[in-house]
Amino acid sequence: MSWLEIRVTYSPCGDLPADELIAEEFSAVGIGSVSVTLPDVEPVEGWDPGGYSQDTEYAVTGYLSMDGSEGDAVNDLKGRLEALKQRTGIACDVATDTLPETDWNESWKENFKPVHLTKNFVVRPTWEAYEPAEGEKVISIDPGMAFGTxxxxxxxxxxxxxxxxxxxxxxxxxxxxxxxxxxxxxxxxxxxxxxxxxxxxxxxxxxxxxxxxxxxxxxxxxxxxxxxxxxxxxxxxxxxxxxxxxxxxxxxxxxxxxxxxxxxxxxxxxxxxxxxxxxxxxxxxxxxxxxxxxxxxxxxxxxxxx
The missing domain is CATH 3.40.50.150 (Vaccinia Virus protein VP39)
Structure with a gap:
């Protein structure tokens, strides 16, 4: 099965929780699980990034199985995002890409890297190694597609x-x-x-x-x-x-x-x-x-x- 990746990029608008508002529009068209990219959330010092490069765009990304109805969902989402812009001033760009099953299973993990929650707490995904500094407490999380990182x-x-x-x-x-x-x-x-x-x-x-x-x-x-x-x-x-x-x-x-x-x-x-x-x-x-x-x-x- 192929999957449609729908990536909505946006610019922050004052103190509005743009990521949450955009995620709500995804949910309204039947896409309840999304990943959020926040460029200002930096990976912790000392983590070996390998080939990882920090994303420079604010984005919310969701995925749809391609069964012939995905075009209607994308058009519905675009209409809702335009209405959101009229209400709040949050301007969005929508891009889509087709992913085979194997790529989809891993793509949502790409921007989840070890980060500091607080000065002493670090959260790391289970698929990334991290050696804690003295005094750091590490929480290892495998959130699944539906839960927060x-x-x-x-x-x-x-x-x-x-x-x-x-x-x-x-x-x-x-x-x-x-x-x-x-x-x-x-x-x-x-x-x-x-x-x-x-x-x-x-x-x-x-x-x-x-x-x-x-x-x-x-x-x-x-x-x-x-x-x-x-x-x-x-x-x-x-x-x-x-x-x-x-x-x-x-x-x-x-x-x-x-x-x-x-x-x-x-x-x-x-x-x-x-x-x-x-x-x-x-x-x-x-x-x-x-x-x-x-x-x-x-x-x-x-x-x-x-």
Whole structure:
């Protein structure tokens, strides 16, 4: 089977999350899994790049099996991107290429190289070797086509907060765990027990594989469930890197999984939706203790009111 590669290049437009907005247009035409190229995400020093050269363009790339309907999907996508330009000013160029099966299986991996999440945390794909410097913590990830590689600002913000707040012996709940990267980070920061929850069974399988790959302790596990419906107990640290609207929904039941001294780390929140989430925190008995922004995205840390 041949595949059609659809590559959308764009120029950043102010603080708008252009990659997310373009990815949403891919999803609207039935392409749910995309790869994102961000030229300002540099591979870590000391990694041997071999024949790799850093991409100089911002791009979102998706793939379609060629069954005769791909032309309609591309035209639909182009129309949606033109409408996006009218709404936001984000200008896009669309290019397509035909790939045989063997090339498609590897092409999405090309721009996933070892990168720093924080000063001390490095994430590397399983197919790239990396020798850590003294004091560095390395997370090895095989995300699969459908899951994040850890380079998105919300992931970096969450890892920074986990690094700052996780303590030896903590228990951690990760809501919407995806590739399991936040559970791995928590374990490397001293947490001894953790649960990852995701409503996608493929994500659960991928996260479990990544926990095993990183030799995370036996006290960590992942389950397929909706939000916190099967979490079962209170945790010292609750992390949710999901959309703001889902965060608001989560906060309605979060008292079931926290105790008086728990910390809650929330991300996946656009800055413009920060006030909505903060108001919901207030309504549900929490106080915002800190908030940080990167590229229009927020991470918010909260605890129960005294």
């Amino acid at each position: 850890g380079t998105h600002p919300t992931t970096r913000l969450c890892v920074e907060m986990i690094e700052h707040h996780a303590k030896e012996g903590m228990t951690v709940l990760d809501v919407g765990t995806g590739s399991g990267i936040l559970l791995v980070a928590a374990s490397l920061c001293g947490a001894t027990e953790g649960l990852g929850v995701d409503n996608d069974p493929v994500a659960v399988e991928t996260a479990a594989e990544n926990l095993a790959l990183n030799r995370v302790p036996e006290g960590f596990s992942v389950i397929c469930a909706d939000l916190i419906s099967q979490a079962g107990k209170a945790y010292d640290l609750v992390v949710a890197n999901i959309l703001a609207e889902v965060v608001v929904e989560l906060l309605g039941d979060i008292h079931k999984v926290v105790h008086d001294d728990s910390l809650v780390i929330l991300s996946g929140i656009l800055e413009e939706k920060g006030p909505m989430v903060e108001a919901r925190l207030e309504e549900t008995g929490f106080v915002l203790t800190e908030s940080h922004a990167e590229e229009s995205w927020l991470v918010m840390v909260a605890k129960k009111k005294a």
